[in-house]
Amino acid sequence: MSSYVGRRLAQAAFVVWAAFTVTFIALRLLPGDPVALMLSKRSTGGAPTPQEISTVRAELGFDRPVVVQYFSALGDLLQGDLGRSIQSGQAVSGTIAKSLPMTLELGAIALVLALAGGVTLALAANLGTSAVRRQIMRSVPSIIISLPSFWVGLLLIQVFSLHWRIFPSLNATGLRGLVLPAITLALPGIALIAQVLGKSLYSTMQEPYVDTIRASGAGPSRILIVHGLRNAAIPAVTVTGLLVGNLIGGAVVVETVFSRPGMGRDIGFAVTNQDLPVVQGIVVVASLAFVAVNLAVDLLYPVLDPRMRSTSRLVAAR
Amino acid sequence: MTATVFDVGRFASPASNAVRRFGSQPGLLIACAVLLLVIGWAVLPELFTDQSPVEGVAAARFASPDWQHLFGTDELGRDLYSRVVYGASLSLRAAAIAIVLAFVTGTAVGLVAGFFGGAVDAVTMRVVEMLLSIPPMLMSLVLISALGFGTLNVGIAVAMSSVAVVTRLMRAEVLRVRTAVHVEGAIVCGARWPRILLRYILPAAVGPVLALAALDFGLVVLAVSSLSFLGFGEPPPAPEWGALVAAGRNYMATAWWLTALPGLTVAVLVLSTTRLARALESGKSIR
Numbered sequence: 297m298s299s300y301v302g303r304r305l306a307q308a309a310f311v312v313w314a315a316f317t318v319t320f321i322a323l324r325l326l327p328g329d330p331v332a333l334m335l336s337k338r339s340t341g342g343a344p345t346p347q348e349i350s351t352v353r354a355e356l357g358f359d360r361p362v363v364v365q366y367f368s369a370l371g372d373l374l375q376g377d378l379g380r381s382i383q384s385g386q387a388v389s390g391t392i393a394k395s396l397p398m399t400l401e402l403g404a405i406a407l408v409l410a411l412a413g414g415v416t417l418a419l420a421a422n423l424g425t426s427a428v429r430r431q432i433m434r435s436v437p438s439i440i441i442s443l444p445s446f447w448v449g450l451l452l453i454q455v456f457s458l459h460w461r462i463f464p465s466l467n468a469t470g471l472r473g474l475v476l477p478a479i480t481l482a483l484p485g486i487a488l489i490a491q492v493l494g495k496s497l498y499s500t501m502q503e504p505y506v507d508t509i510r511a512s513g514a515g516p517s518r519i520l521i522v523h524g525l526r527n528a529a530i531p532a533v534t535v536t537g538l539l540v541g542n543l544i545g546g547a548v549v550v551e552t553v554f555s556r557p558g559m560g561r562d563i564g565f566a567v568t569n570q571d572l573p574v575v576q577g578i579v580v581v582a583s584l585a586f587v588a589v590n591l592a593v594d595l596l597y598p599v600l601d602p603r604m605r606s607t608s609r610l611v612a613a614r
Numbered sequence: 615m616t617a618t619v620f621d622v623g624r625f626a627s628p629a630s631n632a633v634r635r636f637g638s639q640p641g642l643l644i645a646c647a648v649l650l651l652v653i654g655w656a657v658l659p660e661l662f663t664d665q666s667p668v669e670g671v672a673a674a675r676f677a678s679p680d681w682q683h684l685f686g687t688d689e690l691g692r693d694l695y696s697r698v699v700y701g702a703s704l705s706l707r708a709a710a711i712a713i714v715l716a717f718v719t720g721t722a723v724g725l726v727a728g729f730f731g732g733a734v735d736a737v738t739m740r741v742v743e744m745l746l747s748i749p750p751m752l753m754s755l756v757l758i759s760a761l762g763f764g765t766l767n768v769g770i771a772v773a774m775s776s777v778a779v780v781t782r783l784m785r786a787e788v789l790r791v792r793t794a795v796h797v798e799g800a801i802v803c804g805a806r807w808p809r810i811l812l813r814y815i816l817p818a819a820v821g822p823v824l825a826l827a828a829l830d831f832g833l834v835v836l837a838v839s840s841l842s843f844l845g846f847g848e849p850p851p852a853p854e855w856g857a858l859v860a861a862g863r864n865y866m867a868t869a870w871w872l873t874a875l876p877g878l879t880v881a882v883l884v885l886s887t888t889r890l891a892r893a894l895e896s897g898k899s900i901r
Contacts, residue, residue, distance in 0.1 A: 310743075311743075311747040312747070314743065314744035314747040315744075315747045315748045317744065318744050318745060318747070318748060318753075318756075319748070319756050322756045322757055322759075322760050323756065323759060323760050438885075438888055438889075438892070439885060441888075442832060442836075442881055442884040442885040442888055443881050443884075444836055444839055444840065444843075444856075444859075444877055444880045444881060444884075445840070446839075446840060446843045446856070446859060446860075446877070447859060447873070447874075447877025447878070447880065447881065450859065450862075450863065450866065450873045450874075450877070451873075451874065451877070453866065454866055454870055454873070454874070458866060458867050541749035541750065542749070542750075542751075544749045544751070544752065545749045545750055545751025545752060546751070548751055548752075548755070548844070549751075549840050549843065549844065552843075552844060563752070563755055564755075564844050566759070567755050567758055567759050567844075567846065568844075568845060568846075570759060572759060575755065575756060575759045576756075578752075579748060579752050579755075579756055582748075582749060582752055583747050583748055583749070583752075586747070586748075586749055587747070
């Protein structure tokens with residue numbers, strides 16, 4: 297088991313390195329000139345002179361050979377140094393340390409909501425025998441997934457904050473302020489889980505062992521929840537990793553809509569201001585979170601499915 | 615036990631079969647109409663509105679939706695419906711760029727990697743894994759930081775965030791098809807590899823990839839409009855759909871239609887394309 301975990305950890309390290317490298321390549325090697333773009337965004341002065349551009353290049357170390365830049369940035373990364381923001385001059389790691397808790401809080405609640413909502417919808421779609429009902433329940437996730445989350449967020453603000461004044465709208469702290477953003481962020485996840493788990497539950501219910509249990513006299517909801525859910529859970533667990541990637545991306549939009557000072561809003565600002573060190577730092581930290589969850593998901597498989605437990609032991613024993 | 619016992623469609627001609635399918639599913643008909651309408655907006659906006667998308671009438675600021683202004687007017691008295699109509703070409707263009715770029719690149723690379731195997735395949739798959747290590751939305755943001763704003767760049771950014779998935783699927787399909795009898799036959803007959811690749815493997819392997827493209831189109835429209843909402847599309851006054859919603863944010867308390875209706879347009883379009891993609895997929899599996 298320990299070598300299995302060790303291999304997974306090595307893969308996780310590869311993913312973070314890959315995220316760093318891809319970002320580096322995209323930001324330094326693509327045809328666009330980020331420094332010129334960045335300076336043209338500055339409010340003071342007119343168009344940047346070539347001299348200004350070369351000064352900023354030297355400041356950022358962009359005038360060195362790309363390979364040297366890459367390895368020096370990689371070395372800094374290993375020491376936890378993500379560079380300095382061009383806009384504010386502050387250390388990127390400090391900025392992220394400030395905004396990360398906001399995003400983690402939002403993401404964690406949204407993840408719980410997505411799982412709870414998705415499982416509920418999937419169970420509801422598979423209970424009962426009415427074909428019409430099943431058809432309707434099955435179309436619910438694909439409707440939810442089609443809604444742009446920036447629009448859903450604004451509609452929720454309109455209805456619950458501006459019209460009924462139940463929840464605070466913008467820049468709110470505390471649990472009440474989290475309700476609307478978390479729902480907005482969770483909705484696509486609810487749909488994703490409901491779709492995958494619903495399908496998997498449906499095919500599990502066709503298995504012969506379910507007929508056996510039914511013949512022994514168990515009720516439909518007991519069969520579904522006690523005997524079906526665990527067997528059908530594997531595909532849903534797999535997409536949970538994917539779901540976390542979507543939550544990270546969704547946080548960019550949701551935090552912008554609700555003006556929450558989190559990592560997602562920071563990267564939005566950083567892209568607007570062409571603040572490359574901040575963009576790169578947040579992408580690396582986000583991929584770290586992404587890979588951590590996927591690691592947890594991988595380690596969850598053997599718990600859910602004993603067959604995988606034995607193979608992973610066999611692999612480890614070899 | 616919901617299996618269809620007797621499939622009438624099997625004995626009918628494909629055309630009458632299609633008509634039957636549409637007739638029995640009004641949802642499909644509506645989805646098709648929506649898609650055609652939006653394509654019409656994009657190609658010939660003058661046909662659908664006679665009001666200017668950029669010039670406003672100062673007297674008609676913040677008019678709520680009525681027959682003259684279907685979607686109401688904005689803070690400059692511009693007709694929101696005509697802005698949405700003219701915005702269709704921008705939003706659809708970015709989505710089309712994204713989907714074509716992602717699927718042509720992914721198909722080509724996956725085809726080559728799957729067919730040649732060995733080092734080419736190993737390198738390709740490592741690159742695919744690297745691209746998949748970044749959540750799609752962040753991947754798009756990185757590319758936009760590097761390339762700058764605008765419809766074309768948003769399209770490229772969204773394409774790059776989905777090209778890895780396409781490559782992986784195409785490669786898997788090629789691996790499946792490569793050992794098929796008709797491909798082995800072609801090799802035995804002495805066909806050259808470009809012919810084998812393009813004539814025998816590509817058509818047999820591309821089906822699931824095209825199905826994915828159809829399903830992905832809705833998600834691509836969502837991604838494009840999200841990036842446009844964040845302000846990374848064409849600069850104002852370009853009426854991109856996401857940007858329209860973002861502009862309406864400032865007037866939410868007084869003019870609900872400025873955020874609600876452009877967003878609704880996106881939602882309805884995405885819903886329709888997804889519905890059509892599903893129908894195409896299930897139609898194929900019945901055959």
